[in-house]
Amino acid sequence: MDTQSYMPVPPGVGLEENFFSLDDILLSHQRLPCRTENAFPRLGFLEKSSETPDILEGTKMEMPLWLAKGLYERKRRVLSVDLPKMYREGWRTVFGADPNVVDLHKMGPYFYGLGSQLLHFDSPENPEIAQAILQTYIGRFRRTMDSSQNAYNEDTSALVERLDFLERTLFREGKSVQRKW
Amino acid sequence: MHRVHTDRLCVPFHPIKCGGNEAKCEGKSELIPTIKFRHCCLLRNQRCVAAYLYDRLLRIRALRWEYGSVLPANIRFHMCAEELEWFNQYKKSLATFMRSLGGDEGLDITQDMKPPKSLYIEVRCLKDHGEFEIDDGTVILLKKNSQHFLPRWKCEQLIRQGVLEHVIS
Numbered sequence: 001m002d003t004q005s006y007m008p009v010p011p012g013v014g015l016e017e018n019f020f021s022l023d024d025i026l027l028s029h030q031r032l033p034c035r036t037e038n039a040f041p042r043l044g045f046l047e048k049s050s051e052t053p054d055i056l057e058g059t060k061m062e063m064p065l066w067l068a069k070g071l072y073e074r075k076r077r078v079l080s081v082d083l084p085k086m087y088r089e090g091w092r093t094v095f096g097a098d099p100n101v102v103d104l105h106k107m108g109p110y111f112y113g114l115g116s117q118l119l120h121f122d123s124p125e126n127p128e129i130a131q132a133i134l135q136t137y138i139g140r141f142r143r144t145m146d147s148s149q150n151a152y153n154e155d156t157s158a159l160v161e162r163l164d165f166l167e168r169t170l171f172r173e174g175k176s177v178q179r180k181w
Numbered sequence: 182m183h184r185v186h187t188d189r190l191c192v193p194f195h196p197i198k199c200g201g202n203e204a205k206c207e208g209k210s211e212l213i214p215t216i217k218f219r220h221c222c223l224l225r226n227q228r229c230v231a232a233y234l235y236d237r238l239l240r241i242r243a244l245r246w247e248y249g250s251v252l253p254a255n256i257r258f259h260m261c262a263e264e265l266e267w268f269n270q271y272k273k274s275l276a277t278f279m280r281s282l283g284g285d286e287g288l289d290i291t292q293d294m295k296p297p298k299s300l301y302i303e304v305r306c307l308k309d310h311g312e313f314e315i316d317d318g319t320v321i322l323l324k325k326n327s328q329h330f331l332p333r334w335k336c337e338q339l340i341r342q343g344v345l346e347h348v349i350s
Contacts, residue, residue, distance in 0.1 A: 004294075005243035009238060020232045040214045054206075066228075070221030071214075078214060 014116055023165070027113040033082045035060050064118055072121055081121040083129070084108070092132040099139030104164035111164040112137060140167065147162040148174030241268055245275065246291055247336050292334055302333050304345040313339075 011023040018024050040055040047055050055061075063071075063079075071079045085091060086107045095102065104111045115133040119126050147159050148171040156175075160168060231305055244252060252271050257265065280287035310323035315335055323329075328348065339345040 002245050003243060005246035006240055007243075008239060019228060020235045022232055022236060025229060025232055038214050039211070041212055041220055043215055043218060066225050067218075067221050070218060071222065078217075163245075 011113065015119060017117070024113075027110045027165075028069070028117070030108060030110055030114050031062040031064050032068050032084060032114075032118075033060065034063045034068055035080050035082065037070050037079070037080055038078045046093045065114065069117070069120060074122065075083055081118075081123070083118065083123060083125065084114075085131070087115060087118060087125075087126075087129050089125075092128060095136045095139075096114070097130050098138040100143055102136075103162040104140075104167065105134075107164070109165050137166075141170075144171055145174055147171070149178050151175070152178060211269060238267060242271060244268075246294075247341050249291070276302075276343065292337055294337075295331050300333060301330055302336060303328065303330055303348040304336050304340070305348050306344065307346050308344060310339070310344045 007020050007063070011021045011027065014020040017028065035059060036055060036059045039057045042053060043055045044050065044053040044085065047059060047061060049060075050056075052079040058083065063097060068081055072081065074080075087090055091107075112133055115129060119130060144167050147156070156171075160171060163171060187322040197341055198221065219277075229273075241260065246258065246270065252268070256305050260268070275291075282290070306323045306325055306327045306329070309325050313321045315332060321329055321331070323344070336345055336347075340347055
């Protein structure tokens with residue numbers, strides 16, 4: 001439904017998610033590499049690589065964001081979340097060098113959203129991650145807005161392919177406003 | 182057509198079998214992580230279902246503005262009894278609100294949602310819609326591809342439903 005009367009719940013900003021937002025629900029479905037610091041008895045059937053009835057302490061698993069957020073505790077008894085590779089030092093320098101070059105859709109379609117949610121997990125690199133996400137957004141913003149306003153009636157699939165979800169929303173809005181104008 | 186994007190919604194199914202064992206765990210604190218795990222899954226399911234139902238309501242609300250107060254039968258078919266009830270209540274609230282505006286008669290704010298440029302507009306019929314009566318009593322036959330010069334306020338609903346098309350020459 002793309003009429004003006006249908007106003008779906010928008011995704012949350014920064015560290016907060018909107019409970020009813022469908023976009024946030026899809027975002028929190030993304031998986032993160034984690035390691036259990038605690039054993040989870042009787043849940044062994046979820047871990048396909050081992051045959052044990054329990055999930056043992058120190059198991060490396062991929063958990064969806066919603067589960068990692070729900071189980072994580074500051075006192076660090078339960079879970080530790082590893083940073084996915086695009087939020088680590090190596091990729092951060094790439095983003096710093098030239099943010100426009102990167103295909104953010106391939107890096108996980110929710111680069112900004114997932115990055116913001118990662119800050120919940122108290123990694124020592126949090127300030128650097130936050131800065132990197134912000135600077136990447138600033139660096140790419142200009143080009144996204146420019147192309148959305150000047151690509152009237154053209155095939156924009158090549159441009160849109162390399163944008164992450166947030167940038168695509170921006171792009172669509174820019175295009176629809178321009179069409180109305 | 183009321184398209185609910187059910188393909189967007191992923192309700193995870195977790196066959197957590199430890200529910201039945203919870204009753205036996207008095208004093209067994211090592212099961213607490215498992216219980217917490219299950220609780221997260223339940224909350225997740227709850228969130229997905231709630232968001233789905235809420236989104237449906239938002240779309241139903243939009244229907245009042247797009248289609249008017251009478252919904253086509255094929256749309257009503259897809260709504261449950263509670264949603265129909267909600268729609269009726271919403272219609273009533275909206276009508277009460279509109280009556281309270283603009284003096285004695287009230288103001289229909291579902292008309293003229295974009296500022297109109299002229300009183301009468303040229304429209305082309307996109308599909309057969311049968312007979313259509315305008316204010317002075319004349320009956321117009323809306324047949325596919327026929328063109329008419331009609332008052333804007335009568336055409337607006339039909340344009341939004343896709344029956345008529347505004348011709349800009």
